[in-house]
Amino acid sequence: MNVTRVSEHIWSVHTWLVFPITVWLVKEEDGVTLVDAGIPKMAKGINNAIRSLGIGPLKRIVLTHGHSDHVGAVKRLLQEWPGVPVYAHRLEIPFATGEAPYPGRRKAAQYLPGGLPRPLPEGAGGRLEPIGGLNPYWTPGHAPGHVVYHHVQDDVLLAGDLFNAKRGRLRFPLFTFDKAQTLESSLIVRELKPAHMEVCHGGPVRRPADRLDDYLRAHARHAGAGAQA
Numbered sequence: 321m322n323v324t325r326v327s328e329h330i331w332s333v334h335t336w337l338v339f340p341i342t343v344w345l346v347k348e349e350d351g352v353t354l355v356d357a358g359i360p361k362m363a364k365g366i367n368n369a370i371r372s373l374g375i376g377p378l379k380r381i382v383l384t385h386g387h388s389d390h391v392g393a394v395k396r397l398l399q400e401w402p403g404v405p406v407y408a409h410r411l412e413i414p415f416a417t418g419e420a421p422y423p424g425r426r427k428a429a430q431y432l433p434g435g436l437p438r439p440l441p442e443g444a445g446g447r448l449e450p451i452g453g454l455n456p457y458w459t460p461g462h463a464p465g466h467v468v469y470h471h472v473q474d475d476v477l478l479a480g481d482l483f484n485a486k487r488g489r490l491r492f493p494l495f496t497f498d499k500a501q502t503l504e505s506s507l508i509v510r511e512l513k514p515a516h517m518e519v520c521h522g523g524p525v526r527r528p529a530d531r532l533d534d535y536l537r538a539h540a541r542h543a544g545a546g547a548q549a
């Protein structure tokens with residue numbers, strides 16, 4: 321398990337399973353927020369990193385979405401840190417807990433126990449409230465309740481599967497059902513203009529807003545193509 325310092329308050333923990341898988345530890349005043357939970361074998365590396373960095377305890381787990389490669393270590397982490405709340409977007413929870421099949425899939429699959437994930441707090445008009453040092457933004461497309469997290473103080477965007485990345489370039493995320501909506505959601509990068517972006521599958525991207533026009537041009541065929549694209 322590799323641990324890399326991303327910024328003053330953020331470390332990435334990453335491993336490899338056919339493709340790279342990354343989760344993030346965010347140092348808060350009261351302990352640590354874990355963004356995403358990778359695959360089951362990452363639990364040990366995540367725990368070791370929290371302990372060796374001396375930034376614990378684990379206070380909360382926040383998910384970008386509920387796909388199996390983003391929630392895998394939740395169960396083992398909760399054995400170590402009982403009662404730690406797990407948050408996801410309200411719209412993602414039924415798919416992650418197996419109440420409904422993800423769009424485009426025939427069968428429902430339970431990736432998290434029913435009743436475990438709590439909805440991310442929402443304010444007026446459904447706007448997501450800050451959680452720890454992170455501002456969450458709803459970015460549907462890759463998954464119905466996909467969320468990215470902006471660490472304002474460090475100006476880092478933790479983008480989950482909104483993009484993949486390779487050699488600092490933006491790539492279209494794999495296993496994406498609604499491609500047009502994913503492109504629309506990618507505009508969040510233009511709005512926030514983060515100095516640094518991290519994705520779950522691929523390396524970091526500096527100044528992703530500068531890369532967005534090329535990305536949109538390369539994938540323009542998906543724009544407005546609807547759910548079946």
Ligand SMILES: [Zn+2]
Pocket residue numbers: 385387462463481495
């Ligand atoms: Zn995914």
Ligand SMILES: [Zn+2]
Pocket residue numbers: 387389390481520521
């Ligand atoms: Zn993924």
